[in-house]
Amino acid sequence: MAYTFRGGTHVREYKYTSKCPIEKMAAPDTVYIPLSQHIGAMCTPLVKVGDSVLRGQKIGDVEGGLGCPVHSSVSGKVTEIREVPTPTGQKNKYVVIENDHLDTVSPDVRPFGKAIQDTTTEEIIEVIRRAGISGMGGATFPTYAKISSAIDKVDCMIINCAECEPFITANHRLLLEQPEAVVNGAKILMKALKLRLAHLAVEDNKFDAILALDDVVDGSPLFKVSVMKTKYPQGDERQLIYAITGREIPQGKLPADVGCVVFNAETCAAVYKAFSLGMPLIERIVTASGDCLDTPKNLLVPIGTPYSAIADFCGGYIEEPEKIINGGPMMGMAQWDVDAPVTKGTSAVLFLSKKMNSRYEQPESCIRCGRCVRACPMHLMPNYIAAYARKHDPENAESYGALSCVECGSCAYNCPAHIPIVQYIKVAKSEIRDAKAKK
Amino acid sequence: MKNDQNVSTRIVAPSLLTVSPSPHIKKGITTRGIMIDVVIALLPALVWSIYVFGFRSLSVVLVSVASCVIFEVLFELIARKPITVLDFSAVVSGVLLGFNMPATVPLWIPIVGGAFAMIVVKGLFGGLGKNIVNPILAARVFLFSWTDIINTFSEPFSSLPIFSFSVDSADIVASATPLSPMKEGMLPDNSLVDMVLGTKSGCLGEVSGLLIAVGGIYLLARRVITWHIPVAYIGTVMLITFLFPMAGEDAVQFMLYQTFSGGLILGAVFMATDYVTSPITEMGKLIFGVGCGLLTVFIRYFGGYPEGVSFAILIMNLLVGYIDKFTKPKRFGGVTKDAK
Numbered sequence: 175m176a177y178t179f180r181g182g183t184h185v186r187e188y189k190y191t192s193k194c195p196i197e198k199m200a201a202p203d204t205v206y207i208p209l210s211q212h213i214g215a216m217c218t219p220l221v222k223v224g225d226s227v228l229r230g231q232k233i234g235d236v237e238g239g240l241g242c243p244v245h246s247s248v249s250g251k252v253t254e255i256r257e258v259p260t261p262t263g264q265k266n267k268y269v270v271i272e273n274d275h276l277d278t279v280s281p282d283v284r285p286f287g288k289a290i291q292d293t294t295t296e297e298i299i300e301v302i303r304r305a306g307i308s309g310m311g312g313a314t315f316p317t318y319a320k321i322s323s324a325i326d327k328v329d330c331m332i333i334n335c336a337e338c339e340p341f342i343t344a345n346h347r348l349l350l351e352q353p354e355a356v357v358n359g360a361k362i363l364m365k366a367l368k369l370r371l372a373h374l375a376v377e378d379n380k381f382d383a384i385l386a387l388d389d390v391v392d393g394s395p396l397f398k399v400s401v402m403k404t405k406y407p408q409g410d411e412r413q414l415i416y417a418i419t420g421r422e423i424p425q426g427k428l429p430a431d432v433g434c435v436v437f438n439a440e441t442c443a444a445v446y447k448a449f450s451l452g453m454p455l456i457e458r459i460v461t462a463s464g465d466c467l468d469t470p471k472n473l474l475v476p477i478g479t480p481y482s483a484i485a486d487f488c489g490g491y492i493e494e495p496e497k498i499i500n501g502g503p504m505m506g507m508a509q510w511d512v513d514a515p516v517t518k519g520t521s522a523v524l525f526l527s528k529k530m531n532s533r534y535e536q537p538e539s540c541i542r543c544g545r546c547v548r549a550c551p552m553h554l555m556p557n558y559i560a561a562y563a564r565k566h567d568p569e570n571a572e573s574y575g576a577l578s579c580v581e582c583g584s585c586a587y588n589c590p591a592h593i594p595i596v597q598y599i600k601v602a603k604s605e606i607r608d609a610k611a612k613k
Numbered sequence: 614m615k616n617d618q619n620v621s622t623r624i625v626a627p628s629l630l631t632v633s634p635s636p637h638i639k640k641g642i643t644t645r646g647i648m649i650d651v652v653i654a655l656l657p658a659l660v661w662s663i664y665v666f667g668f669r670s671l672s673v674v675l676v677s678v679a680s681c682v683i684f685e686v687l688f689e690l691i692a693r694k695p696i697t698v699l700d701f702s703a704v705v706s707g708v709l710l711g712f713n714m715p716a717t718v719p720l721w722i723p724i725v726g727g728a729f730a731m732i733v734v735k736g737l738f739g740g741l742g743k744n745i746v747n748p749i750l751a752a753r754v755f756l757f758s759w760t761d762i763i764n765t766f767s768e769p770f771s772s773l774p775i776f777s778f779s780v781d782s783a784d785i786v787a788s789a790t791p792l793s794p795m796k797e798g799m800l801p802d803n804s805l806v807d808m809v810l811g812t813k814s815g816c817l818g819e820v821s822g823l824l825i826a827v828g829g830i831y832l833l834a835r836r837v838i839t840w841h842i843p844v845a846y847i848g849t850v851m852l853i854t855f856l857f858p859m860a861g862e863d864a865v866q867f868m869l870y871q872t873f874s875g876g877l878i879l880g881a882v883f884m885a886t887d888y889v890t891s892p893i894t895e896m897g898k899l900i901f902g903v904g905c906g907l908l909t910v911f912i913r914y915f916g917g918y919p920e921g922v923s924f925a926i927l928i929m930n931l932l933v934g935y936i937d938k939f940t941k942p943k944r945f946g947g948v949t950k951d952a953k
Contacts, residue, residue, distance in 0.1 A: 181945075186638070261632050340638065412945065424946045466624075482626070491624040496631050503637040512626045525626075526637060538644055538700065539742035544893040545642070552945040555893065555937075575944045583636030590642040591742075597634045 205478030214240030339502025359442030654828035678707030680727025712818020719779030849906025
């Protein structure tokens, strides 16, 4: 029996690229490296306009507090440090680097050179921080901070290979092509947290990946390949932890509070690279897909590559894209700029045409069909929260659990009346917070 | 690859893209699709009613549909609201309204019923999704004002005029529905096979329990409805009539006669499952179904009318808001199991 959870929904998979091997994409002439790519503070730039930088060189860091350094993904010259608005209206800064195409690697990049069993937790945390690794599933929480906060609190580690979002096949290909990188990275993380067992959680629609992992694990007692039922949002860490351990994370708490820690598969691979090669996180696997691309592909992309370069590399458009999405279609963020760059959290870039988009359907009255209630993985009544949000009634919205909503979109995906339920709940959440701030 | 050389035909992305909140894809279910599924599910019973009562029943149903659609549009025009006729909910209402009257009614009855359902019960409460009680059942109860007309049932396979506005009472071979003798403590003359298949007198859409159930299975397969309300409702009626039979030699026989009489199956499958006027949660649906079942048997046993389905569902409709509140699901993370 595959592990699963109550609620959720079967989304159409659109996994066009599951058979496409990862292709290495050459770095473009110009890369735009955002100084804020993680949860936490924005980095202070360590380079100025006109400086020469090398591949893997640190170009920004956070002094104290939560945050990760960022590194140059090419060698070349800094031409500009540009301030840009993000899709959510905040400010970000890009370090614009002109690529000299020499790929000169920074002398800072060198293997860790010490056996893992002789390494202390502190050393592992330090290497991971120095490599700028943050959660690569999309939430981009700095990995070193996750480890620090989990020390001595967790007894269960889960490597998230569920990949429940439609379109995305980046983890799937990683598991097929480099399963040993994932497993070795997981071993390093287990050593840091002094754990003896990690679950490798894979949805049952990736049977070949399950076999590949089984091969690498080869009966080792350190790993258990846990087969998950294919259902959205199985990759949400709350649902993953519940499915495997039966523990529910209370609202506002973290996995460590129920003794669990979850790492994305590619994060593990990045940890392994940081130890074996010393290479910081400067490239990642991105699924470039959507109905507008001529040839959807899985790509190994340097951080900072603009989406437009990815579209060109995939044969250009066969239809005019109306939305470009960073991440999956259920929770990903629509971008306003075709030249927005790939960041450490970009598991996919989707180019969707008008006909894929849902926003042209006019919302109708709620007919109380209950599909949102059945689909909610947090067991809320999204229709009621949306209705109270519409009336600007934060008190009732909160009593129906608005703050527990994880914005997975299962409700709106299934709504026959095309009500933008998630949008309403977001409004309710901010009004609840405003009302609390006033008190 | 497309003709890359020909730059003029190359598609480029707009320099400013559309930004909107996730999710960016949808399953593609629509209210209209759901309503059309309900209409499809009603067709077997409609075909059966034409077989039993002749094409007069089709006339009654078509007049009901036209009445519901026209009065909904008229109301929306006068109230200056968006015209929602394309969601097909008025068509579903129309078919069900027709199903709830005998084939003998004069055609002004479905017209009046449609007006009452669409304007008073649905429109004035705010339209689709806002009405508190089931419009069709409310209209049916309203039409009880013309008791003689609405309770004149004809014998199966008696020929009725197809088009004429009203049916001459001399042409009607009147017949009591099976519920009337049961009210008096006797089993009806119909055989159990007649009861299940629907060769008996009654409202035109409710006679064939079998074909209504076929429609119900279609709705279940299409995931339009869930099993909770029909099973809880019919199950409750079966259990109580089995435990407390009022007629016949054995309890099982009485239970089956009760189950296939009147509007029980039509009500349980198509009326009590109306989204707008039934609870949202699964637990709520079970409570609602049991409540409908209890009230139905209570009215059939002790009430003034032989039939209680309409009243039972209408009364339970009024409690839906409270049932929803009472059965709010336990939130994920509400209680931690095995927390450290």
